[in-house]
Amino acid sequence: MNWITNYVRPRINSIFSRREMPDNLWLKCDSCGTMLFHRELTENLHVCTHCGHHMAITPRERFHALFDGGTFAEIAVPEPLADPLAFRDQKRYPDRMRSAQRDTGEKDAMLVATGEIGRTPIVAAAQDFSFMGGSMGMYVGNAIIAAAEEAVKLRRPLILFAAAGGARMQEGILSLMQMPRSTVAVQMLKEAGLPYIVVLTNPTTGGVTASYAMLGDVQIAEPGALICFAGPRVIEQTIREKLPEGFQRAEYLLDHGMLDRVTPRGDMREELISIVRMLLGLPPAIRGDLPPPDASELTQADTAAPAETAPAPEKAAKDAPADPKKPKAK
């Protein structure tokens, strides 16, 4: 009997349960619990279609939605020393790295790319919370420095999407040293007179918040994002009292003067285009879904001024300026 219940029956069940739908087809909203169809959720940039809850989005998906036509060129990040401390907790750090790399298909917790948004050339960096909690180690530091150097070289603004639990403990003091290192990167941008826009996403905490993520010219957050230095649990343990509702959430920080704006993910692209173009003194952008920049079209636009037509007619007709030229700031 035991043998049957413990062994045979589960095996039979497992054979039959394979007929169930693949588990990645439907996802449950972390906030309201609604079952969401995967494709619909992806199209909505991982924002719950029911309650508007913002779920995690990978840097690649974000860039795909951000850049014109979903086209961007990745910028190579100098590889740091692997496991400089020979760190070992319950697992070895290289093993943790390998499994994170396998799960995400990424090298580390930050992706850097160049491309255009609303025909405005930018450099963008996005932190990957799914890669070891987005934690900031040498690689992330190198990525931010590479992004800033590329932005300065190309004279482009840098837009950085932050998401991290904090510093990567497995790199010990060297992860802490990414605070001054990334700050130097921000200074390079400021000295070059280039805009540095930070978008804080859920969650951005610890040493990341206390360095590059709080030094933007403009600080925008996604709704509901947890943004803090010390996490709510640590604070509750220290002061031994319950924290108010919404404490350390984006809206709370906005109320306390720590952010410029809280902007839903769906509106982020248009808002970034608008802010960046104003800071650069460029005319208003052409609205709508732009195709990827294409060399022949760009040169054409450079020479023939009013000839360029906006590709998304319904929105463009309303918002497009009289002269939609100047696709490239040189």
Next chain:
Amino acid sequence: MTQYLDFEKPLAEIEGKAEELRALARNSAEMDVGDEAAALDTKAATLLDDLYKNLTPWRKCQVARHPERPHCRDYIDALFQEFTPLAGDRNFADDMAVMGGLARFNDQPVMVIGHEKGNDTKSRIERNFGMARPEGYRKAIRLMEMAGRFGLPVITIVDTPGAYPGKGAEERGQSEAIARSTETCLRIPVPLVSVVVGEGGSGGAVAFATANKVAMLEHSVYSVISPEGCASILWKDAEKMREAAEALRLTAQDLMKLGVIDRIVAEPRGGAHRDAPAAIASVGKALEAMLEPLMALDGPALVAERRKKYLTMGNQRLTA
């Protein structure tokens, strides 16, 4: 009366015995215990040497946190003249966890800034155990900027468990204040030297210790997270702090090998708390030695040197 740490218990016994013998001898004149007491003293000294020769990382944390270890105030009182404390961030409050002001260091006017933990219950509470709030970092920013304007070198004395994790601190922008303080450290066109004299607790320490040259006392620690915090996250058990302290490589010796700090300041036998004046004097010499070559450089060169140092950091690996 010295407070003994848990690993110093055998030492406490020997020193206690020696003390008892001496007390006996004082009461009865005919007893001659001089030799015996001296023998115990030698034994204690050897034991102390042995204990402190190879302190484990966790024991170093304990020494770094020793309540009788000299604190920022003691260093300022002994090493600086005409110290004139300057208070307040001009926005909200004066944070007593951070002390700073104008002073003379070997006649040279400087700005000195540091974390102060306090040395008794009252002052510890007043100083919030050296855990600064945003006001503290903003006061430091104000003082560093002033030093930059008037060409005064900045000396920072780091000794903090970390930035204060409190409700008000978060509401007033703890992370922004730390980020700006680090940024100010990197920007000011004057020499900036720093010494970690006890605990270098994470971001709260970086905000002051982003310097041209950084020294650490032999038994001080500097880490991204406390061993207890790290243990509770990675081991899911705060009691594994010994393992965490080991793994984090938070000792002055390891940080030197990693190229994160520039100098280790030797401590007197048995740690700085056993001979505070000697420890303070050694720190003074180290500050002098670090500051001197920087005085020859101009503002842009100092800023460039500081940035280059951090940009190139992290290429050294710990061997074994």
